[in-house]
Amino acid sequence: MSLRGELFDRTKIKTEEASASLQGDLVEALRLGVISMLVLLLAGFLLSGVIGPLFALGSVEETVTDVLTRLALLALPFVAYIAAASVARRYTWTDTPRALSLALTSTVLLFLLVAVGHYAFDYGVFAPRPSLEMTLSQTEAGIRVEAIAPGGAADMAEMQVGDVITAIRRDQVDLAALNLRLSQSEEDTPLRLRFIRGDEELQETVRVAIDSDKQLSALLPGLIFGLVFTVVIVFLPGQWAPYIALVGLMTPLLVGYFWVIVATFSYRTEGLIPLDSNDNFGGFTLENWESIFVGNIAGLEFNIWPILLTSLAIAVIMTFVVLLVSSMAGYALSRMNFPGRRFFLSFTLILHGFPAITLLIPIFIVLLRLGNIPIIGELIGFNTAGGIAMVMVAFQLPLGVWLMKGFFDNIPWDMERSALIDGASRWRTYWEILLPQIRPGLLALGIFAFIGGWNAYIIPATYSIGSGVSNLPVFLNELIDETAPVDWNQVAAVGLFQLIPIFIFFIFAQEYLLNIYAGGTKGSS
C-alpha cells in the first residue's frame, strides 16, 4: 500500500473510533481499566517477589518494597477507575449523560472485578482481622461491652455484657486506642483488659482471635466511594491534574510545617489540634517564644543572642569567602591556561565527592594545633566561629568552584575582549563586566553557602566542644539532650526561630533570582 493510502486508512479508523457505540466505549474503558490493574499487579509482584528478595540477599531491609507493593495494591482500583473515566471524559461536555453512564457502568464492573479478586485472595475488606469477638462502644466511663459472640475469645475469658473497659494493663485506652492495639496484634496475643463490672475493678486476659468472616456488606462503602471518585474524575478540568498531583505530594510537608507553627504557639498539641490543660481546643500561648528570649527552658539556662551571633558569623563568613574564592577560582579555571589546570579540575571534583565525615578527626587535630599559634589561633583555631567557618568553606569550595567555572564558561569570550579593548583592565573586566552577568549563579551559590553555614551541625558540634561557642543547631540538640521530659513545643519554637533568617533571606533573594538578564549577545541569550 502506498504511503498516502496508509495515511488515508488511518484517519478512517480514527473517525470510526470517534463515532463508536456505547458498548464499544464500554469495552474500551474496561480494557484500559483492566490493563492498568494488570500493570499495577505486575509492578506489585516485581516489587515484592523479585526486588524485595534481592534486597534481602544484601541483608538490607525490604520494607520499602513492601510499602510500595501495598501502595500499588491500594491504588489499583482507583487507577483503573481513572483509566476508565478517561474514556468517558471525551463526552463530558458534549454528551454528559452518556459520559456519566459510561463512567459509572465501567466503575461498577471494575469494582466487581476488584471485589472478586479481594474475595479470592482474602485481601482488602476480606482480609482476616484480629478480633476480640465482642461488640464495643465508647461511653463516658470507658468502653462498654455491648454484645459477646458465644464461644468467642471474649466469652472464653468470661467477659460479660455491660462491662466497661478502661485500660489494657496500666495504659488508659479509648475505643480508638483499643482498636489500634488490636490491629497490631496477632493471633493468640494476650491482652490484659482492666474493666469495671458493677463497682468492682477486674482484670481478665483475652486472647486475640482471627476473624475471617467474609461480610459482603463491607463492600458497600468502597463502591459508593468509587462511584463518587469516578464522577469527580469525569468532571475534573484537565488542567487541574498536575496541581492535584503536586498538592498530594506536598501535603505531608505542609502538614509538618503547619504543626511546627501551631506547636510553637500552644501548650500542647494532639495531632494538629492545640489543646489546653483540660483537653479542650485552645491553650494558645507565647510562652514558648518568650522563654527563648528569657533564656530559660525547663531549667536549662542560656543566652540566645551569642548563639544567634555565632550562627550568623559562621553563615556570613562562609558565604563571603565561598563567593569570593569560588568566583575567582572559577574565572581562572574558565579563562586562563596554567600548568595543572586539568588536574586541578578533576581533583576538585573528587574532593566534592569525598565524604567530609571521614576528615573530622584529622581536621580536629589540625585546628587544635592552629589554636596554639598566637593571633591566627584566635581567629581560625579550635573553638572559634572562624575556624568552624573555614572548615565549612573548605567543604563547600569544590562545588562552588565548579559551579562558577560553568557560569563563566557560558559568557562569550568576545564580551571580555570587548571590555579589554574598551580600555578596562583585566580586574575591572572581571568585576564590572563578568561578575554582573553571573549574578544569578552567585546568588544561588550564596544561598547554598548561607544555608549550609546556618544549618551546620556536625562540624560546629565537633569543633566547639565544651566552649561557649555554639550555633543554633548545636543548641537545639543540647536542648533535646539536657531537658527531660523534652518539651517538643519548645523545641519547635527554637526550630522555627532558626528558620526566620533563612525565610527573610529567601524573600529578598527571590526578587533577584527572577530578575535574570537576557540578550545582549547573539546566540547566547
Add this chain to the structure above:
Amino acid sequence: MKVTIDNLTKKFGDVVGVEDLTLHIDDGEFVAFLGPSGCGKTTTLLTLAGIYRPTDGEIRFGERIVNQVQPKDRNIGMVFQSYALYPHMTVFQNIAYPLKLKRVAKNIQHERVQQVANVMGIGNLLDRRPGQLSGGQQQRVALGRALVKEPDILLFDEPLSNLDARLRLTMRGEIKHLQKDLGITSIYVTHDQVEAMTMADRIAVMNGGHLQAFDSPDELYSRPKTLFVAGFVGNPPMNFVSVDVSGSNGSYIAEADSLRLEVGQERGGPPAGYDGAVVMGIRPEDIQISENGNVSGEIFIVEPLGREDLIDVRVGPHSFLLLENTESQRQSGERVNLKFDMQKAQFFDPQTEKSLLWQ
C-alpha cells in the same frame, strides 16, 4: 593612522594561526581580510587588537611598535560578530563605558554619547537594555561604542554575519559611508566576498594562515595572482579546466580533450612557454551561448537567479558555469554552442598555483 604588519606569526602551541604576514595599511584606508573560516583572519585581527601577543614579527601603529602594548592603551575600537554588548548595562552605559574608563567628565560623556547615538540613529533608545533591542539596533550600539572614544583604528570582526540579508545591505552602506566620513583606518574581517568587494579599498585574501593577495577589488577580480584568489573571489566562481597551450607567432591554441580554443598573443604567450598542462580559468560572464560558438555542449542544469539563469553546461568531461538571460528559456538537456571570450582567460601554474600572467 598607518598600520604596518611585518612578518607577523601567531602560533597556538603547534597550531599555526597566521604565518609570516606582511601588510602595510595606509592612513584612512578601509582594508578587508577575506578568507574561508580558519584562515587566520580573526587571529590577525585579535593580534592587532592586542588580545593575542604575536609569536614573532612586528606590528606598528604609525611609528609606534605595539607588540607589547595592552589593548586598552592601543586606542582602537572593535565591533564583534556577536556585538558583545554588556547585557547588564543600558545602551547609554554601554556606549559610555569606554569614556568612563578613560575618566572623561560626566557631562562630556553625556554629550558625546548622545552625539554618537544620534549619528547611529539610536538616540531614542539610550535607556533600553541590549536585550530589548533588535539585531540591527544592537549592531548600531556596538558600532557606537567602538566609535565613541574616537579610535585611531577601527576593527570589525564579521559584524554583519548575524543580520538578515536586507539589513546587511543597509548596514554595509552605512558602515562604508561612516568610515569615509570619519577617515578612520579600518580593518574588516569577513568571509563574505561580496562584503569585502563592495566595502574595502583593498582586500587581503588569506588562506591557511598565509596572505594570498593584497590588492584592490578590481585588481583581484581581473588579475588574480593565485589560483586560490581566482577561485575565491567572484560569484559564481571561476571555471577551471586543465589545458595544453601550444603555438607560436601570436596565435596560440588551448586544448583539452574535445575543447579547442584560440588564445591571443597577450594571454597565450606565457602559458605556451610552460612545459606541460596548465590550469585555465574563465569567469562565467566570459562564456556565452551563441549560434556561432565553436564549442558544443549539453545543458546539465538551469538555476534561475531571478535576473539571470545560472547554467551548468557539460562539454565532454568538463563542466562550465555561465550566466544567461532568463528570456532565452533554456532547458536542461538542450544542446548549445559556447563562445569563450579568451581575452579574459587566466592561466595558472598547476604546481605553484601562481598566475602565469601576473606576477
